[in-house]
Amino acid sequence: MYLVPKAPANKEEREYSIRSSVYMAIRDICVKNLCPFCFREDLNGMVGITTDAISSAIRNLVKSGYILQLGGGTYGFHPHDPDEVAYRKYIFRNGHTEGVYGYDSAAYNEGITDEKPEVGYIFTNLVSHDDAFRVTINDKIFKVRAPLFPVNDSNKDIHTALNLLMYAAEHSEKPGEVRHWIDEMLLTTQKLNTFVGSYLINAAKEFSIVWRLQCRLTFTQRL
Numbered sequence: 653m654y655l656v657p658k659a660p661a662n663k664e665e666r667e668y669s670i671r672s673s674v675y676m677a678i679r680d681i682c683v684k685n686l687c688p689f690c691f692r693e694d695l696n697g698m699v700g701i702t703t704d705a706i707s708s709a710i711r712n713l714v715k716s717g718y719i720l721q722l723g724g725g726t727y728g729f730h731p732h733d734p735d736e737v738a739y740r741k742y743i744f745r746n747g748h749t750e751g752v753y754g755y756d757s758a759a760y761n762e763g764i765t766d767e768k769p770e771v772g773y774i775f776t777n778l779v780s781h782d783d784a785f786r787v788t789i790n791d792k793i794f795k796v797r798a799p800l801f802p803v804n805d806s807n808k809d810i811h812t813a814l815n816l817l818m819y820a821a822e823h824s825e826k827p828g829e830v831r832h833w834i835d836e837m838l839l840t841t842q843k844l845n846t847f848v849g850s851y852l853i854n855a856a857k858e859f860s861i862v863w864r865l866q867c868r869l870t871f872t873q874r875l
Contacts, residue, residue: 674709692725723789734792742776751776775799
């Protein structure tokens with residue numbers, strides 16, 4: 653919790669005091685969360701400062717060069733790779749697992765393919781959109797949407813497995829590598845069946861194709 657000093661004598665001093673408090677809050681949040689970024693939501697609830705005053709202070713700090721804007725609602729002190737910003741913003745937020753990569757992005761980040769996608773795809777608990785929307789971070793585009801069921805530490809590998817299976821449906825040479833990944837993660841049909849219903853109801857048509865691939869190729873001789 654960050655406190656604003658007693659009311660300064662004039663408007664200019666007060667604005668300076670608010671900017672100083674917001675700057676210190678951003679710095680302390682980065683240190684506390686062991687993260688090089690601070691997110692706009694982290695600053696909500698600062699005692700004695702309205703949300704409009706916080707937003708105004710942030711704009712002034714960015715304009716003056718004291719902090720950098722690293723994508724929408726994301727701030728830090730040094731430039732960073734857009735993939736790192738996206739990871740910290742949507743997937744592993746302030747020490748908590750909140751999302752997973754989807755489709756081609758999942759395949760790239762799990763080593764199924766060496767081809768890095770031009771557009772990143774992310775499922776995250778931190779948005780409510782059921783359809784993917786575009787986010788630009790340092791000139792890189794990401795498609796972000798809510799997951800088909802909430803992501804947490806216990807089921808993140810299951811989310812990733814289902815995304816890899818959908819990727820394999822469009823890449824006929826990849827089911828074997830996806831099967832190997834699933835084996836390494838010790839994911840059995842029983843574990844996947846706990847969640848696969850959500851994907852069968854909500855996922856795109858290609859998932860039905862990949863589910864058949866899964867039954868034929870991925871889980872042969874499994875539990």
